[in-house]
Amino acid sequence: MSAGHWRGATNLVDTNRIARFGALYAAEYRIRNMLKWWQAIVAFGIGNPLLYLTSIGIGVGSLIDKNTNGSGPDGVKYLAFIAPALLATAALQGTMEEVTFPVVHGFDWRKVFFAMHAAGLTGKQVAQGVIISAITRSIFTVSVYWVILWAFDAFSSMSALWLIPVEIYFGTCFASVMMAVSAYLKEDDGWFAIIGRFVVAPMFLFSGTFYSLSTLPLTIRWVGWISPLWHATEIGRYFSYNHPIPSTMLLVHFGYMTALCVAGLLIANRKFALRLAA
């Protein structure tokens, strides 16, 4: 480096630009880091739906369809019934992966968020960058899953195309909550395993994924009501095969997920800023 070329940061760096686009710069890092694992993301994105659809959709589905003359839960064939639920699950899980370990990685394992902060990004911008990268992952995961479901003849109308933006949105809402939770973890300490077993797994089992929530006794049905996956699944069935939902419940589903999204982002923004300045 020679002195003649040295312009100095005051002349070189536009702080207004960082204020406007800082979140995108943070996302650019996260996406670049994510792409280092693209083989795993692609393999999981394709393998996961193929395995589920073959085993449950076709295997369990043929058993149920045989015993219900093709009009299983909700009066549709079993594959059509579980397809929106599987898509919602993939959306939620895919985005969750991008906001849990990467956040612990950023704060504790490699402390890369502190490097971003030292460079002039705010805690809020770093948090937004993480969410943008999760949305990017979700766009891929949900689109691939949708195409495979379509190839398996799981949708009866093209209105099912709405599932793609809707499930990406719901996945983002769930991710914002998980990002807020992750921001509070000092180290992993097995917390993600606990969350996986006692939050995500029950959510998957009691959200009307494999059967209608209404078949569960009221004492346990509340698990579904608070589960983001149930809301995402209900909306998914509405767009996929016109599953009847009163308009007030449509508002409840979107309102509940939006409220989670706003609360998650507000908490995450604040916690990111506090941890980076502590």
Next chain:
Amino acid sequence: MPVPDWTTVSRLAFVPNPETQPPMIVAQNLTKVYGDFTAVAGIDFTVARGESFGLLGPNGAGKSTTMRMITATLQRSGGDLTILGKDPDKFGPQIRAHLGVVPQADNLDTELKVHEKLYIYGRYFGLSRKYLAKKIEELLAFAQLEDKRNSKVDQLSGGMKRRLTIARALVNEPEVLLLDEPTTGLDPQARHVLWDRLFRLKEQGVTLVITTHYMDEAEQLCDRLIVMDQGKIMAEGSPASLIAQYSSPEVVEVRFGSDRNVAVAEKISHLGDRMDVLPDRILIYAQDGEAALAEIIALGEHPVTSLVRRSSLEDVFLRLTGRTLVD
């Protein structure tokens, strides 16, 4: 002290002139308190453009806390602080965007390659791809990492990681480069390579702020430094002036065995300007070290080992605090 308006002063890069240029950092009664613990207890200092400024002190002296406040990443509890003419409480991100920070622990991503790390760090400042393509080549050459451009961080030695972190901090051509313990944990050869790189920056007029608990590092790199202990400034000045003020030109280190040191010390206490008795050795501060050692031997005391050396900042610190820098 009134602070000139930093932004309106014309830039004369690499022509440091503290008389005409406003200071880069001004701290007045700077304080940081955590609950009952006072990490930094009201310190005052100024860093001029083009200066190489050091914070010397043992672990826990408050150096890193001070460093975090002057990198605008940690809020102060009290006092006044101006960095590049701005208050970090109000303009934190704007100030940070114009600084270069090398933290104590390398916070490098494990997945990206060396050249990608430099690129991404440059992107945080909103720097263009075209600028970065050229800058990355310069920085790789400067950090002597051209052969490692496609390596990941786990394939780099400790010294290479530090050089990469320094190269990364230079990507935005910072107004001040702040380094927290830059050579801690490195072997002697890696330290010398790093010092050489930092010295080149200093020669180019880059303003450096360095914390260290190595007195040789402070002597090598710093034009001026503050000696810190328990959150306070114990002394301030150039390495040479501090040594002249707080120590004698030469030091004799003699060892008689831990069970005899105290007894011998009493016998030779009249020698030199001053004496410190440490658990493992006796230090005699003298104008002429060789002469003092000859007198010890003339008194019939034959040390197990003896060393006559120039006085250092380590001796200054011992004089000021009664403790050694590295425990």
